[in-house]
Amino acid sequence: MGASTPEPLHVAIIGAGITGVNLALGLLARGVSFTLYERAPCFGEIGAGIGFSPNAERAMGALSPDVLAAFKRVANPNGEDYFQWVDGYGSGKLFFKLHVGKDGFQGGRRSDILDAWAKLVPPDTVQFGKEIDTITQPPSTHKLRLHFKDGSTADADAVIGCDGIRSRVRHLLLPPSSPAIQPGYTRKFCFRALAPLSAAIAAIGEHASTTRFMYIGPGAHVITYPVANNTLLNILAVLSEPDSGSESGSGSGSDWPHASHTHTAPGHKRQAAAAFRGWHETVRGIVDLFPDEMEKWAIFDMAAHPAPAYTKGRVCVAGDAAHATGPHLGAGGGMGIEDALALAALMEEVKKRVEQKGGEEKKGELVERALEVYEEVRYTRTQEVVKATREACDLFHWRDERGRDPERFGREITEKFHRIWNYDVDEMVEEALELLDQRAA
Numbered sequence: 001m002g003a004s005t006p007e008p009l010h011v012a013i014i015g016a017g018i019t020g021v022n023l024a025l026g027l028l029a030r031g032v033s034f035t036l037y038e039r040a041p042c043f044g045e046i047g048a049g050i051g052f053s054p055n056a057e058r059a060m061g062a063l064s065p066d067v068l069a070a071f072k073r074v075a076n077p078n079g080e081d082y083f084q085w086v087d088g089y090g091s092g093k094l095f096f097k098l099h100v101g102k103d104g105f106q107g108g109r110r111s112d113i114l115d116a117w118a119k120l121v122p123p124d125t126v127q128f129g130k131e132i133d134t135i136t137q138p139p140s141t142h143k144l145r146l147h148f149k150d151g152s153t154a155d156a157d158a159v160i161g162c163d164g165i166r167s168r169v170r171h172l173l174l175p176p177s178s179p180a181i182q183p184g185y186t187r188k189f190c191f192r193a194l195a196p197l198s199a200a201i202a203a204i205g206e207h208a209s210t211t212r213f214m215y216i217g218p219g220a221h222v223i224t225y226p227v228a229n230n231t232l233l234n235i236l237a238v239l240s241e242p243d244s245g246s247e248s249g250s251g252s253g254s255d256w257p258h259a260s261h262t263h264t265a266p267g268h269k270r271q272a273a274a275a276f277r278g279w280h281e282t283v284r285g286i287v288d289l290f291p292d293e294m295e296k297w298a299i300f301d302m303a304a305h306p307a308p309a310y311t312k313g314r315v316c317v318a319g320d321a322a323h324a325t326g327p328h329l330g331a332g333g334g335m336g337i338e339d340a341l342a343l344a345a346l347m348e349e350v351k352k353r354v355e356q357k358g359g360e361e362k363k364g365e366l367v368e369r370a371l372e373v374y375e376e377v378r379y380t381r382t383q384e385v386v387k388a389t390r391e392a393c394d395l396f397h398w399r400d401e402r403g404r405d406p407e408r409f410g411r412e413i414t415e416k417f418h419r420i421w422n423y424d425v426d427e428m429v430e431e432a433l434e435l436l437d438q439r440a441a
């Protein structure tokens with residue numbers, strides 16, 4: 001091979017969820033060649049809702065204005081620009097409200113949002129039915145070789161694992177004995193559903209159905225917001241298992257069936273209704289909107305055993321693959337989008353340098369330095385969010401006594417959300433490029 005004219009930088013993205021698709025669109029906007037490999041036969045997300053916080057929207061805009069515009073086209077306006085907490089157990093009255101910024105923290109149906117982004121991905125850059133198995137470095141080439149479960153292979157200069165909470169790429173990065181290979185069951189589980197907005201309005205009134213609310217109380221919380229052009233109410237009810245403290249490792253001692261690998265189990269409305277018996281009538285009215293038969297979802301995260309690193313050589317992980325977190329601050333998806341921005345900016349810089357200076361070996365070194373920098377700028381930020389998410393759930397479930405006092409709750413939750421929302425994504429990119437400049441000099 002030697003230091004002759006290099007082929008252009010080519011990035012392999014594993015996994016076409018929120019993180020992978022955002023990364024693909026960020027690379028597309030920067031003219032960096034990539035292939036997106038997804039194990040499923042097509043783009044796909046479940047029907048439940050998701051909301052994106054202001055930092056996530058800024059990261060979308062910085063990835064590409066098209067990414068933000070696509071999200072905004074399918075995002076549902078909140079009736080009011082506030083996140084509002086209600087004492088769901090006692091008074092049923094407003095407990096605390098926090099301004100989310102103009103048109104901020106809007107939600108949508110996951111499938112609508114992913115579809116809107118997926119339409120922007122050129123079809124010839126995606127390969128479906130490709131489940132990554134392993135990655136090797138053949139002696140005959142400077143490239144990495146990806147091996148898929150179907151027996152096929154592909155080569156790339158960098159591999160970015162956006163393959164979710166049970167990431168195969170994370171598995172390949174870490175020593176086989178690392179406890180971070182598997183996420184841990186948090187001893188929290190949830191029921192989620194989309195109810196017709198008309199039924200919600202009949203049950204709990206228009207005000208409660210058309211903006212973002214959270215009902216808090218002992219051992220549980222319920223979050224609601226409208227999606228799908230104000231036709232559906234997204235409902236997420238999160239419950240702590242009895243005596244669950246703030247807790248545990250990789251599923252040990254869990255009451256969840258097969259907690260080390262199963263995310264869902266059959267559930268029934270009567271189980272949710274039993275859990276919220278004695279709560280305020282508004283909350284019982286919301287729970288009554290659930291269908292009789294539904295799934296319950298175990299909530300896993302990586303708080304007990306964080307990945308010690310996000311990068312090894314020219315391979316890294318991003319999004320849930322790197323730092324899976326609970327849903328309680330509505331921030332996990334946004335962290336993946338911020339990761340995608342950092343990676344897209346760094347890969348663009350590598351591409352430029354390769355074009356100017358050339359050399360296949362140099363390209364490999366540059367990719368390694370860029371991925372080290374990615375880890376450096378993203379590790380602390382993302383780990384803080386994983387930790388803060390657990391703490392927030394303790395406040396919502398009144399396991400942290402401050403959760404019962406509107407003033408102390410307000411102070412604490414404002415601090416947590418503002419740390420997430422006020423993050424400067426432009427500064428992150430600037431810092432990443434400066435660090436790469438120093439390391440690659």
Ligand SMILES: Cc1cc2nc3c(=O)[nH]c(=O)nc-3n(C[C@H](O)[C@H](O)[C@H](O)COP(=O)(O)OP(=O)(O)OC[C@H]3O[C@@H](n4cnc5c(N)ncnc54)[C@H](O)[C@@H]3O)c2cc1C
Nearest residue numbers: 015017018019039051132163164319320327330332333334
């Ligand atoms: C109940 C709940 C509510 C939430 N609400 C919010 C919210 O309001 N706001 C927010 O920001 N976040 C929220 N989150 C978090 C958010 O859903 C996740 O952080 C986000 O979906 C992670 O996206 P990802 O692309 O990193 O991973 P995933 O969505 O898991 O995507 C991974 C992709 O990789 C593919 N894949 C997996 N393995 C392989 C393989 N070996 N080879 C090839 N492809 C593979 C999968 O098929 C999938 O398409 C919530 C989470 C939960 C559980």
